[in-house]
Amino acid sequence: MWQQHRYKMLSSLLLLVSGLLLAIHSGSGKQATEFDWLDILGEGTTLLVACGWLGLIISSRPAGRVTEWLYYGSLLLVYSYFLDLLDEFIRYPDTIRLMSWLESLPAPVGMLILTYGLVGWHREQRAINRQLQGRELFLRQHQLIDPLTQLYGAAYLQAVLQREIELHKSQHKALSLLVVDIDNFIQFNRQHGMAAGDAYLSQLSELLSSQLRHSDLVCRYAGDRFIALLPETAEPQALIMAQHLRQQLLQLADSQNEPATTVVALAVRQGSTKAAFKAAEQALAVAKQAGNFSHKPA
Secondary structure (H helix, E strand, C coil): CCHHHHHHHHHHHHHHHHHHHHHHHHCEECCHHHCCHHHHHHHHHHHHHHHHHHHHHHHHCCCCHHHHHHHHHHHHHHHHHHHHHHCCCEECCCCCCHHHHHHHCHHHHHHHHHHHHHHHHHHHHHHHHHHHHHHHHHHHHHHCECCCCCCECHHHHHHHHHHHHHHHHHHCCCEEEEEEEECCHHHHHHHHCHHHHHHHHHHHHHHHHHHCCCCCEEEEEECCEEEEEEECCCHHHHHHHHHHHHHHHHHHCCCCCCCCEEEEEEECCCCCHHHHHHHHHHHHHHHHHCCCECCCCC
16 A cells, blocks of 8 residues: 555655745744743644544555545645644744745645545445445345255245244234145155256246245245245135146156155244244145145156
8 A cells, every 4th residue: 555655655755844944944943942832742743643644544545536635635734734833943034924824724725625535435435335235135145045946945934934923913914835845855866866856956946936926935945845935815815826836836747757746835823933834844744644746756
């Protein structure tokens, strides 16, 4: 960073040296008894603070328009405070007003320029914060997405289901679940290979996403199980959707080697996600015993 602003440091030093030479040429030194040490302490501290601002800008800011405004505004403040401090050691003739003007005018101008630069810096930070928030949101969401099916996983489903259950209790809105379970999926992978299993999961996830509504949330709950959250959907409507999905799954099966798939629908009447998932497990077990398969291999 210092390498980018070498010319700025050099120009700052030259400006202060020129101010010192001009002050020495225009006036004469005061006696030590005339020094007001309290003023010297206050004005010296102010100058050091302004120099610190200038150093921070040079050392931490990249080159650019906002940096230029911040730099030149701070430099004018430093120049003004430097001449103000010299005034404590050098006496100027009353006929020479130049030093008084150079001491007074740069400070307000520098404050205006510095303020304009700070506004630009604030805009930069807001833009950076928006980018960081977007990246953070992207990472948070993508940590919850199954890389194979590109569907949300169980953790996201639990969080959304808990919210919907609370809405269901407070606003008395209907809520249902749709469960799709692949039977003997481990055996299918052993017999046909992991590649065939992954291909079937991808096809199944695409089918579920295309057949359900935009308001429905489809998640891969486990390795061989998908759950769709159906907000504002009563159980009779969910049962119709389950039957339609079974018919679509029959069309997905392009050979008799496809695994059997069980589809069940149930209304959520429980007060917690744990109870709702337990009810879904029970409904799935009942459907499997009844042989409610969308496709049975020969």
